[in-house]
Amino acid sequence: MQLRPFAIAALALVLAMPPLMARAQDEQTLADIRQELTVLHVEIQRLKREMSTTGSPQTNVAGDSVLDRVSAIEAELQRLTAQTEQLSYRVDRVVQDGTNRIGDLEFRLVELEGGDISQLGETTTLGGGDLPEGGAPALPATPGTAVDTTSELAVGEQADFDAAKAALDSGAYQEAAEKFAAFTQAYPGSPLAAAVEYNRGKALDGLGDTREAARAYLASFSGNATGETAPKALFELGAALGRLGQTSQACVTLAEVGSRFPGAAETAVAEAERAKLACN
Incomplete structure (x- = not known):
């Protein structure tokens, strides 16, 4: 998540607070970071549960003839394909959102530690790999x-x-x-x-x-x-x-x-x- 210089400077200035309020702001920001990390953890655990088996397969491809069984198999393949596409889309959304949140956390942590915000590189994708193609x-x-x-x-x-x-x-x-x-x-x-x-x-x-x-x-x-x-x-x-x-x-x-x-x-x-x- 590479921001243009004007955006980085704008956010840095927007977040600037008077010295007397700095400590309170740091505590608030750290609380926000902990909350967002918790949200990310919950999302990852939810994905893990969805990818776990729920028991014995429920697919039924029985039929009185070969043609009936072939038709049943085709219908089941279509159902599974649609379900897979839905799950893939949901995973892509979580990856995109998680990556954006991680980038925001990196920004705030560098700011809290007094580091150089302009040296932030591109955020590593949540889970590794490339970001899903296509935007909102x-x-x-x-x-x-x-x-x-x-x-x-x-x-x-x-x-x-x-x-x-x-x-x-x-x-x-x-x-x-x-x-x-x-x-x-x-x-x-x-x-x-x-x-x-x-x-x-x-x-x-x-x-x-x-x-x-x-x-x-x-x-x-x-x-x-x-x-x-x-x-x-x-x-x-x-x-x-x-x-x-x-x-x-x-x-x-x-x-x-x-x-x-x-x-x-x-x-x-x-x-x-x-x-x-x-x-x-």
Whole structure:
């Protein structure tokens, strides 16, 4: 997980705290790291259980004739193939999400130890090997529009997202922030992850927690830097940095909006924000 320099600098500045609060922040961050390691452990154990046998085979290929048995075998092969594809997809999602979480843990540990964040290399894939090919599907850019609902979503996934979004739209920011955070834990590697983090950032902004909102916007952009949510997340990250007083980094981040997404509606808004911050 190799972040561009502006993203690394932005997150480092967003996470910066006054000296008197450093110790409390370190303790909170270490608690977060322990929690995420526990989540990763649970996911790995869940995969191990799914790959363990559940008893004697239940396949039945009996028939009155050879043709009947051949038909039964073909039907069973189709069933097993579909089941294997579903399990493979779930494993890929856990690998992608686990790798992203490990990269985030590495970042925070280096920061806590006072190391050089710019020297972080590419994160080793969870379980070894290469990351699964293909990314999450593109997500709608306009808030309130329907989010892509495909067969890749788990049961209840879309409903949970919609419930959190409804809370956000109604102005129940605390409830929305909690629901989006719970969604991230319940559906690791979700195709909706970028939209979830973006909307969680909006909820945190509504609560006045600009620093945590900026972290959520960065997570949204880093999770899907080419999706339809990306220009919004990048703009909101830059605007949040400006509100935090990190003007130089805000200017760099806002300039990236037009550079990366010249045709996006957020480009004009980003330029207006740069003018307000008196960027060069």
